[in-house]
Amino acid sequence: MPYLVLDKLTKRFGQWLAVDNLSLTVEKGELISLLGPSGCGKTTTLQMIAGFLDPSGGRVTLDGADLLAKKPNERGLGIVFQSYALFPHMTAAENVAFGLEMRNIPRADRDRMVKDALQLVGLGAFGDRYPRRMSGGQQQRVALARAMVIKPSLLLLDEPLSNLDAKMREEMQIELRRIQRTVGTTMILVTHDQAEAMALSDRVVIMNKGKVEQVAAPQDAYDNPASAFVANFLGRTNLLQGTLRQDGGGCRIDVAGTAWPVAAELPAGPGVLTVRPEKVTFVDGAGVPGLVRARVFQGTQWLFEIQTDAGPLTVIRQHDGQILPAENERVTVGWRAEDMRVMAGTAGGA
Numbered sequence: 448m449p450y451l452v453l454d455k456l457t458k459r460f461g462q463w464l465a466v467d468n469l470s471l472t473v474e475k476g477e478l479i480s481l482l483g484p485s486g487c488g489k490t491t492t493l494q495m496i497a498g499f500l501d502p503s504g505g506r507v508t509l510d511g512a513d514l515l516a517k518k519p520n521e522r523g524l525g526i527v528f529q530s531y532a533l534f535p536h537m538t539a540a541e542n543v544a545f546g547l548e549m550r551n552i553p554r555a556d557r558d559r560m561v562k563d564a565l566q567l568v569g570l571g572a573f574g575d576r577y578p579r580r581m582s583g584g585q586q587q588r589v590a591l592a593r594a595m596v597i598k599p600s601l602l603l604l605d606e607p608l609s610n611l612d613a614k615m616r617e618e619m620q621i622e623l624r625r626i627q628r629t630v631g632t633t634m635i636l637v638t639h640d641q642a643e644a645m646a647l648s649d650r651v652v653i654m655n656k657g658k659v660e661q662v663a664a665p666q667d668a669y670d671n672p673a674s675a676f677v678a679n680f681l682g683r684t685n686l687l688q689g690t691l692r693q694d695g696g697g698c699r700i701d702v703a704g705t706a707w708p709v710a711a712e713l714p715a716g717p718g719v720l721t722v723r724p725e726k727v728t729f730v731d732g733a734g735v736p737g738l739v740r741a742r743v744f745q746g747t748q749w750l751f752e753i754q755t756d757a758g759p760l761t762v763i764r765q766h767d768g769q770i771l772p773a774e775n776e777r778v779t780v781g782w783r784a785e786d787m788r789v790m791a792g793t794a795g796g797a
């Protein structure tokens with residue numbers, strides 16, 4: 448049975464439809480990421496679950512109970528906001544202890560739990576510090592400890608790692624994942640960072656303009672994007688404009704003079720072929736001709752920008768000693784039919 452249910456959740460700000468009929472079910476213990484461009488409605492969705500914004504329509508239930516009927520402080524949720532407002536007149540430890548005091552946890556337990564929580568976020572030695580004497584990343588970790596210490600039934604995280612440096616961020620990602628696995632906390636994580644979402648989530652929800660575009664396990668969404676928008680948003684991809692046609696052998700798409708078989712039955716007319724940069728190879732035989740516009744060394748890999756008649760194409764090749772084309776060289780590129788996805792329509796219509 449689903450644990451959290453969002454049913455046609457909608458939020459209007461005047462005429463503006465910020466969240467549009469959003470339905471989603473989350474299982475107990477699951478970590479779900481809301482992913483999408485700035486302004487697509489992620490924070491608004493979280494705020495409605497938390498109770499800081501009233502929905503214009505729809506329902507939210509947690510463990511079968513109507514969540515919207517409860518006041519925010521009665522919902523038992525842990526929340527880390529995009530702006531991680533700490534109480535400025537309280538030390539880090541007092542900030543973390545606040546939720547436990549509200550719940551009348553005995554002093555001795557409280558001190559131990561606060562200590563553990565600060566330890567967990569790597570701030571064991573910072574309990575006595577005031578927020579104004581901490582960096583943005585440290586304050587963010589205090590906010591995380593404050594939300595987790597109450598062992599919430601549901602943890603809502605809005606860009607909780609945005610102010611951390613790359614190394615700390617990676618450590619906290621692993622830590623979050625570990626907590627989620629061991630404690631079994633159900634989490635909804637909002638992030639701009641698609642790599643973070645893919646690394647952490649059981650499932651990702653890709654949002655666009657207040658609507659859900661796709662809900663899937665990260666690898667499924669990456670390999671089988673439901674739309675050109677998802678393909679483009681989740682990692683780098685190539686969108687090549689082509690023409691779909693039907694012939695005796697079934698459906699095909701013509702891209703820059705090469706015909707590729709299409710497994711799905713799509714209507715004749717404009718079509719978009721998507722293929723990930725790491726799936727494109729330089730070939731000797733038939734393929735799409737192009738010109739190497741740029742070649743960039745990125746440490747473990749090389750990145751190529753190829754100009755073709757169907758549009759620019761990005762190619763990523765591992766740095767493993769193979770001989771690779773130079774800038775301004777004429778090349779032919781190809782990919783396996785099973786590595787491409789084809790959709791009807793134009794790339795701009797995503």
Ligand SMILES: Nc1ncnc2c1ncn2[C@@H]1O[C@H](COP(=O)(O)OP(=O)(O)OP(=O)(O)O)[C@@H](O)[C@H]1O
Nearest residue numbers: 460463465484485486487488489490491492529639
């Ligand atoms: N109080 C408000 N009044 C009017 N419009 C609002 C209000 N809050 C949010 N919006 C609008 O609703 C849309 C969704 O906002 P939201 O904060 O949910 O976006 P987001 O996906 O969290 O973006 P970001 O990634 O930038 O944080 C935006 O277009 C925003 O301008």
Ligand SMILES: [Mg+2]
Nearest residue numbers: 489490491529
């Ligand atoms: Mg936001």
